[in-house]
Amino acid sequence: MLDINLIRQNPEKVAASLKKKMWDVDFTELLKWDEERKALIQVVEGNKAEMNRLSASVPQAKKNGEDITKIFAKVKEIAKNNAENEGKLKELDEKIYNFLVVLPNIPDDDLLPGEKENNKVIRTFKEKPTFDFPIKDHVELATSLGLVDYERGVKIAGRGSWVYTNLGAQLEWALLNYFISEHLKDGYEFILPPHLLNEQSGLVAGQFPKFKEDVFWLDGLEPKRFLLPTAETALVNLHRDEILSEDDLPKKYFAYTPCYRREAGSYRTEERGMIRGYQFDKVEMVQYTKPEDSDQAFEELVNKAERLVQGLGLHYHVSKLAAGDISHSMARTYDIEIYIPSIGIYKEVSSASNARDYQARRGMIRYKDKATGKNRYVHTLNASGLATSRIFPALLEQNQQADGSVLIPEVLQPFMGGLKVIKPIKK
């Protein structure tokens, strides 16, 4: 949610910023409603004040034996006139809310306008791996090593699903364990949230109303619930409608959940296997900070996500996203993209974003500023740390050997009973 004051003060500037996100908006109507609303509030409240005064005078008038029916009539008359105004006011409030609630966040000033083509790679880790043998893709590797059963996944669930089997399940779990242990070391609080969330949570995170069709909704519970598309949705709502103490900030959380998304099925050869499914595992970090601390927190989150990939020894780069490619709710996003040799492209394993006060405004998440005693909106930030569904294939492909085996990164070995290499199953 954008601050309407910002729009009042400088509508052209806000419109220009949103334009960078490829979002055309004209505030003329909104500002007109806003003016009308202010004028109407004064009328409505003035009338209410008058009614309150009159009603309060009844007991005294009774005591004095005055004619109170006149007072009753007067109040009734004012109430009748006011009802219409109140109706109009409610309508205006709704119109203003509906206008504001769909607007995306304002991108940071230093971002390039436009979409993907204007994303900029700002750092790279390691060289692109080279192989002196014909490489296999991750689907082939996962199958020949007995790590993933795609066919049985489709059999028991349908398209867009797979089964981690045996060492594959262990590898997946080892990745998650490795991420979790690193976050614990860094003092982040571990959360296991529910996976079925209510609509308000989606609204506060900024996924709704725009992306209501992109999540899975469940029948059978009223009011309806949806399967979380990312743990961010849960974590960012933890302190909804709360006023935190300044000493509590920053709040640093991480959660492991599967993520459920409808977008699977955009089947392209580059999205074979587990690159895009209805369900994938992810560890997600979220921070609540004071506004002045959020830039630093953003760097911390990007850095943490990078260190996780570095620990695995995999080649990746960091992209600073153009304004039009960052998500609806976010002001700034860096993607960490990992190299997948078989398709020769980089795929997102972490997306680190600063929502600034956009989500906090929607969720009334505030803290009491000690110096002024005033309540201020917090800033919320999130970053994957990490999503396994791209790490897993990248790891298999980047670490494959000529004999078809795959080396397990040292950091994962303790979580896999010391196993150093996964060898093909003999037929």
Added chain:
RNA sequence: GGAGAAUUACCCAAGUGGUUGAAGGGGUCGGUCUUGAAAACCGAUAGGGGAUGCAAGUCCCGCUAGAGUUCGAAUCUCUAAUUCUCCGCCA
């Protein structure tokens, strides 16, 4: 799934239609006393949103939420949410 009860401020809680501008207690904060602390005593403690104003202030809305009745609602009615108790079912 069924039945019943409850929801008041940081916590507990009084309050069944009009000086409620919400009692009282606890806690917290400040003070007195003390070498320091405890105890005791004194004082403060309704938050939040909005309108207006340079400001002080004034006003509107706030007793879970939303509707309604009434000149007037914490109080009466309806709907919903949540919590608790009991019954049923169940991993």
